[in-house]
Amino acid sequence: MLTQSDLKRQVAEAAVQFILPELTPETVLGVGTGSTVDLFIEAITPYKNRFLGAVSSSERSSARLAEAGIRVFDLNDVASMPWYVDGADEVDHGLNMIKGGGGALTREKIVASVAEQFLCIVDESKLVQTLGAYPLPIEVIPMAREVVSRRLAGLGGEPALREGFLTDNGCQIVDVAGLQITAPADLEGLINDIPGVVSCGLFALAGADVLLVSTQSGVRRLNLPLS
Numbered sequence: 001m002l003t004q005s006d007l008k009r010q011v012a013e014a015a016v017q018f019i020l021p022e023l024t025p026e027t028v029l030g031v032g033t034g035s036t037v038d039l040f041i042e043a044i045t046p047y048k049n050r051f052l053g054a055v056s057s058s059e060r061s062s063a064r065l066a067e068a069g070i071r072v073f074d075l076n077d078v079a080s081m082p083w084y085v086d087g088a089d090e091v092d093h094g095l096n097m098i099k100g101g102g103g104a105l106t107r108e109k110i111v112a113s114v115a116e117q118f119l120c121i122v123d124e125s126k127l128v129q130t131l132g133a134y135p136l137p138i139e140v141i142p143m144a145r146e147v148v149s150r151r152l153a154g155l156g157g158e159p160a161l162r163e164g165f166l167t168d169n170g171c172q173i174v175d176v177a178g179l180q181i182t183a184p185a186d187l188e189g190l191i192n193d194i195p196g197v198v199s200c201g202l203f204a205l206a207g208a209d210v211l212l213v214s215t216q217s218g219v220r221r222l223n224l225p226l227s
């Protein structure tokens, strides 16, 4: 029986094998944040001479990439990336995701927006029918925390400040429990429009393109359109 950490390692290694044939000496990869991505960085390190480097979505991943000897680029110096590789807190069968458990959602969304394709890597516990059991992280400008929280409560959620946490952008996170997210792109649009919201942990207006799911019997791949 594989543990959750074994499953994460299995999918991280599968992700490396999946993108390896596409790496060239000019390739810059987008790299996300979290424990699954830490294992992806570990797994791709032996191949670091096959690509140019990476843009990362957090100070944490940048430090890990640099320690591994992988060149870290500023996004301002990179115009295109073939792949953005990242984990998720929940993903549904339409490849919509909740992200931001590690608080890096805004930079994740920015780096992902530059990549041609989003490769999402998760263990099977993250695959759900309907998003929302995992509290939805929203990054907010600190002075707007209360007004944004009232608006989120108005949408039917139960917002709670992530105590003692500041993002890499110096902002705060409000985690919203109790949402049954049946129309993820609509909800993402609504939340994006609340003044004071920096970004919303729903990735539905632009979701994943390819999903690798780690299971006890190996790694399954789901592409859009669903296969």
Ligand SMILES: O=C(CO)[C@H](O)[C@H](O)COP(=O)(O)O
Binding pocket: 032, 033, 034, 035, 036, 037, 086, 087, 088, 089, 098, 099, 100, 101, 102, 103, 104, 105, 108
């Ligand atoms: O969105 C994220 C960080 O902001 C992560 O991708 C998400 O929290 C999953 O993390 P892990 O791989 O540790 O389970």
